[in-house]
Each structure stands twice: as C-alpha cells, then as structure tokens.
Amino acid sequence: MTxxxxxxAAAPRRSTGWAVVGVVLVLxxxxxxxxxxxxxxxxxxxxxxxxxxxxxxxxxxVAAWRDRRIWVRGLxxxxxxxxxxxxxxxxxxxxxxxxxxxxxxxxAPDFTLPDHTGxxxxxxxxxxxxxxxxxxxxxxx
Amino acid sequence: xxxLRGLGEVNTExxxxxxxxxxxxxxxxxxxRQVVEGNGLEFSILxxxxxxxxxxxxxxxxxxxxxxxxIALPAHLLVDTDGRVVWRFVSRRVEDRVHPxxxxxxxxxLKKSATAPTEPVDAAADSPTADSPAGPITQPxxx
Numbered sequence: 385m386t387x388x389x390x391x392x393a394a395a396p397r398r399s400t401g402w403a404v405v406g407v408v409l410v411l412x413x414x415x416x417x418x419x420x421x422x423x424x425x426x427x428x429x430x431x432x433x434x435x436x437x438x439x440x441x442x443x444x445x446v447a448a449w450r451d452r453r454i455w456v457r458g459l460x461x462x463x464x465x466x467x468x469x470x471x472x473x474x475x476x477x478x479x480x481x482x483x484x485x486x487x488x489x490x491x492a493p494d495f496t497l498p499d500h501t502g503x504x505x506x507x508x509x510x511x512x513x514x515x516x517x518x519x520x521x522x523x524x525x
Numbered sequence: 526x527x528x529l530r531g532l533g534e535v536n537t538e539x540x541x542x543x544x545x546x547x548x549x550x551x552x553x554x555x556x557x558r559q560v561v562e563g564n565g566l567e568f569s570i571l572x573x574x575x576x577x578x579x580x581x582x583x584x585x586x587x588x589x590x591x592x593x594x595x596i597a598l599p600a601h602l603l604v605d606t607d608g609r610v611v612w613r614f615v616s617r618r619v620e621d622r623v624h625p626x627x628x629x630x631x632x633x634x635l636k637k638s639a640t641a642p643t644e645p646v647d648a649a650a651d652s653p654t655a656d657s658p659a660g661p662i663t664q665p666x667x668x
Contacts, residue, residue, distance in 0.1 A: 386609050389579060393641070395593075420561040420601050421527075421620060424582055424663070427620055427621065427622055427624075430620075438539070450609060452649065458667075459590065463611070469616015474618065475618075477619075478618045478619040478620060479596055479617070479618055479619075480569075480589075480599070480616060480617055480619060480621075481587070481589075481598070481606070481615075482585060483583055483584055483598045483600065483615045485582065486582055486583040486584055486598075486600060486602075486613065486615055487583075487615075488583070489582060489583065489602075489610055490609060490610055491608050491609055491610065491611070492602060492604040492610050493578075493581040493582065494606050494608070495578045495581065495586070496564050496571050497549070497572060497573055497578060498554060498571070498573075499554075499563050499569040499570060499571050499572070500557035500558040500560070500569060500570045500572065501554070501558065501569075502554055505569060505571055507548065507604070507608075508549075508608065510544070510545055510603050511544065511605070511606055511608060512606065513542025513543040513544065513606075514539065514540075514542040514543025514545070514606060515539060515542055515544040515603060515605050515606065515611075515632060515635050516539070516544050516545055516547060516603075516604045517532075517535060517539055517544075517545075517546045517547070517602070517603050517604075517606060517628065517632065518547055518549060518582075518600075518601070518602045518603075518604060519529065519546065519547070519548045519549065519550060519600075519601050520548075520549050520550070520579065520582070520584050520597040520598065520600045521528060521529065521533065521550050521587060521597060521599050522550065522586070522589070522590070522597060522598075522599055522619075523550035523551050523552045523590065524550070524552055524554070524556055524557075524559070524560050525634055
C-alpha cells in the first residue's frame with residue numbers, strides 16, 4: 385500500500401519545521417536569560433541561553449542545507465547573526481574591566497559619606513557594633 | 526541596581542549581629558532616595574559623588590557610566606568589627622552577581638567564627654591563621 389510512486393522525490397525538499405524551530409530556539413535564548421537571571425548558573429555564565437541559541441542556529445543550518453528556498457536560508461542567516469550578537473553583548477558590551485586594587489585590600493579603608501537622606505555615615509563607626517556588608521553597585525540612571 | 530532588592534534577608538542577618546548593610550554608588554542623594562523608596566529598601570545607600578571611596582577600594586569603572594562618567598564596579602565586601610575584609614565578590618560582567626544565599630552564608634559564618642575564640646582551648650590548635658591578630662594589617666606600600 386505504501387509503495388505508491390513518490391512524485392515528491394523529484395520535488396525540492398522542504399524543511400519548514402526545522403527553520404521555524406531554529407528561530408524559536410534562537411529567540412528563546414535571550415528571553416530565557418532575561419527571565420532566569422535569578423538562577424546562579426544563568427546569571428554567572430549565560431550558559432543555558434547559549435545552549436538554546438546554538439541549538440537554534442544548528443537547526444537553522446540543517447533547514448537551510450535541506451531546503452533551498454530563500455526565506456529558509458534567510459532565517460538561517462538571522463539565527464547565526466542573533467547568536468553572534470548575543471555573544472558580543474555578553475562578552476563585549478557587558479564585560480567589566482578587571483578590578484585591580486580591590487584584591488589587595490585586606491583592611492577596609494575608612495570613609496565618611498552622606499547617605500540618601502544626607503546623613504553622614506562613617507564605616508569605622510558602623511562596624512564598631514557588628515559586621516558591615518559594603519555593596520558597590522553601578523548606580524541608577 | 527536590581528541586586529539591592531534581593532538583600533533583605535542579608536540585611537536582617539547583619540542587623541541581628543549588630544551590623545548593617547551599606548550600598549554605595551556614585552549617584553547623588555536624590556537619586557539614591559528614589560532607589561530606596563522605589564524598592565522599599567531597609568538599608569542606606571551612600572553617595573560617593575566625588576568617586577573618592579570607589580577609588581580607595583580600587584573599584585572605579587572609568588568611563589563606564591552615562592556620558593563617559595566614572596562609576597563603581599559591582600562588588601560585595603564583608604567587613605568585620607576589626608575592619609578586616611573577610612569575604613568579597615567582584616563581578617566580571619554587568620549581570621554577574623553573587624547569589625544572596627552565598628552572601629547570607631558568608632555573614633552567618635562570621636557569627637560562628639566570632640563565637641569561636643570564646644571557647645578557650647581548641648580554636649588556636651585548629652586554625653593557625655586565627656591567632657595572628659595584627660599581622661596582615663600593615664598595608665603593602667601606599668605609593
């Protein structure tokens with residue numbers, strides 16, 4: 385029954401599914417990164433996001449290899465470009481310069497700074513009664 | 526900035542030990558007040574607008590802020606009652622942050638080591654580093 389002659393064999397191969405899966409996976413990478421920033425592995429390395437995007441680009445390449453239609457190959461190029469853009473953002477744009485001096489600090493230099501209400505706060509006074517956690521952050525703008 | 530929201534429990538633990546959490550950025554007080562009020566923070570934000578403290582701590586990201594201004598490199602430093610830095614975390618990328626649970630663990634371990642010296646005999650034998658109080662305090666060479 386299934387031995388019917390296959391006219392499709394002569395027709396160009398279609399790989400729409402792979403192409404779509406590829407784009408979805410590539411887009412899922414950055415979305416997952418944004419949503420899962422609370423997960424230490426994601427935040428520190430972004431590894432799961434890279435895995436999604438690499439799988440997506442691979443799917444796109446498979447689709448483009450099997451299916452010669454222009455939009456399938458265009459999507460493949462898009463997949464690869466998005467992956468490269470994400471790599472650039474993570475390792476170029478978001479990279480911070482190496483903090484040089486902080487590693488040598490064994491004793492916290494004392495300081496007095498105004499707090500958000502304008503009240504001066506002195507480290508040596510603050511730590512006299514208990515431990516102090518200093519959290520340096522980039523600020524808000 | 527978002528990292529400040531996750532530090533409520535750490536702040537509570539520090540307070541229980543008589544200490545406190547101090548966030549530091551180069552923002553002016555008005556901006557810092559917006560952050561405290563907007564996020565319901567229960568700790569202070571200090572305003573290093575002159576970039577002196579981030580300079581002293583080696584945490585200047587030159588040109589990292591808006592319009593090429595200098596801002597702080599993200600970092601956590603835990604300071605004990607003697608002023609020693611007993612634990613630190615320095616970010617390597619913008620979104621690279623220590624997990625609040627790790628900070629909490631560091632603060633709690635401080636409580637344990639603070640009670641240790643009151644137990645007379647074992648502490649010195651177990652930890653040779655614990656009984657060198659004044660040793661490393663001399664600064665390397667300040668320029």
